[in-house]
Amino acid sequence: MKYRSVFDIIGPVMIGPSSSHTAGAARIGRVARSLFGRQPKWAHISFYGSFAKTYKGHGTDVAIVGGLLDFDTYDERIRNSIEIAEQAGMEVSFIEEDAITDHPNTARVTIGDEQGNLELVGISIGGGKIEIIELNGFELKLSGHHPAILVVHNDRFGAIAAVSNILASHKINIGHMEVSRREKGQLALMTIEVDQNIDEEIIKQVEQLPNILQVTKIVD
Structure with a gap:
């Protein structure tokens, strides 16, 4: 396997503890925010597989909400993102799903406001890298690492x-x-x-x- 830089090996600059469960989750949330084009008023976040079992201990919940607030992976505010979201008027709910998915680190993010809503499915593939595999019912493959x-x-x-x-x-x-x-x-x-x-x-x-x-x- 070839690596483009040392960061492909050691992972991204991030708030820990896990590049896949924390940094990857933050990037999934941030892509959802970017596609939605604004801060949502509500968010329903479903975790599958390993995400569902360990999201509290690994900070997956605060990371993905931090992404929805447009915080980068290294932003210290991620640790308090759920409280910040509540203060900003964003209602957030988490759902632990039992369904088996193709990838263990899978999250379904549904966000919206009075103008509309958006639903995407993202997977964290390791080292902070992600793929968006579904958007509003369309299958796709979007890395979130390129324009x-x-x-x-x-x-x-x-x-x-x-x-x-x-x-x-x-x-x-x-x-x-x-x-x-x-x-x-x-x-x-x-x-x-x-x-x-x-x-x-x-x-x-x-x-x-x-x-x-x-x-x-x-x-x-």
């Missing part, structure tokens, strides 16, 4: 090529891309991880394409 855009679109011929062409015209290199759809010809989701941040002008160009319904940017 990315998520594009909800009608499942029509040429939609994927049109988005790719805009990125290529601005010399944006795609590191990973996949498309998920619930049914043929209905809604679909493009997940595109890139090598550099995408400015708002490019996002606007993508939004104006035919069959594009929503574009969400994640900044690394």
Whole structure:
């Protein structure tokens, strides 16, 4: 196995005690916050497998709430994140699930407010690294470690090529891309991880394409 840096071996700068149960959980929460675009008013967090058995002792609960408050993995406020969330008017509940999942460190995060809600499933794969594997019912693979855009679109011929062409015209290199759809010809989701941040002008160009319904940017 090849490592890009020493941090891939020793793990991230973080509030402990565990890179997978604490730092990974914080990043899952922070990706949910980024996709939602604002601080939620409520959060229902379901833990599966090892997360469900050890989340209190390993600080998985305070870490994931810290992520929802937009705290980074090394932010000292993570230790008191549940109290901070309550003070900010965020209602938080935790559910220990018995269902068996493909990965032992799995969390389902459902957040919302009066404007809408969002549901995602994330897994912590070790060393602080994560993958988002489901978003609002769409299967996907999002690392949360690179700039990315998520594009909800009608499942029509040429939609994927049109988005790719805009990125290529601005010399944006795609590191990973996949498309998920619930049914043929209905809604679909493009997940595109890139090598550099995408400015708002490019996002606007993508939004104006035919069959594009929503574009969400994640900044690394």
